[in-house]
Amino acid sequence: MFQKLRSDLTHKLSNVKLLLVNAEGFSLNGSDHKGNSTGNGNAIEELRDSEVECVAFSESSSEEISSVAESLGVMLHQGIAQKSAFYNKIKKEYSVSDNEIAFICRDDSDLPIIQRVSFSAVTGDADLDVKKESYYAAYGNGQRALTEIARLIVKAKNYPSGWSE
Numbered sequence: 001m002f003q004k005l006r007s008d009l010t011h012k013l014s015n016v017k018l019l020l021v022n023a024e025g026f027s028l029n030g031s032d033h034k035g036n037s038t039g040n041g042n043a044i045e046e047l048r049d050s051e052v053e054c055v056a057f058s059e060s061s062s063e064e065i066s067s068v069a070e071s072l073g074v075m076l077h078q079g080i081a082q083k084s085a086f087y088n089k090i091k092k093e094y095s096v097s098d099n100e101i102a103f104i105c106r107d108d109s110d111l112p113i114i115q116r117v118s119f120s121a122v123t124g125d126a127d128l129d130v131k132k133e134s135y136y137a138a139y140g141n142g143q144r145a146l147t148e149i150a151r152l153i154v155k156a157k158n159y160p161s162g163w164s165e
Helices: 007-013 040-049 063-072 083-094 108-114 128-133 142-158
Strands: 018-022 053-058 075-078 101-105 119-122
Touching: 007 142, 018 083, 018 142, 040 053, 040 142, 053 063, 053 083, 063 075, 063 142, 083 108, 101 108, 101 142, 108 128, 119 128, 119 142
Parallel strands: 018 053, 018 101, 053 075, 101 119
Antiparallel strands: none
């Protein structure tokens, strides 16, 4: 069955080289209602195969967040108090510009970064104020949102015309 990815998403996501994720919503309970894994590891591998890096950060230092990031194979930076400074550091470290970064966010404190990136996605559990500033609202929370956005990026890169199987 053929599907058409929205042309605005294809345009914004086909240039992405870095997916930045606010990992505060990562949970060891990141399985579906039947107890199956959400498959995020595969999504991260697909991102890497498409030459997109995935970096997560959190304000807190948490074993749970760390465990989830490790299981997904995502680079995690914890104890990030100054998100804007961290964003600038990551941009420089990965040699990317604002229009090459997709950002998955969820908190009011993410707003300064949302305003800089060309594509921002908000998790389903985010406040309405954050949702209205974001470009795309993901259906899932935490690592489910990560999977959703990762798959959108991979599709946009693999099918730049928007049509996919």
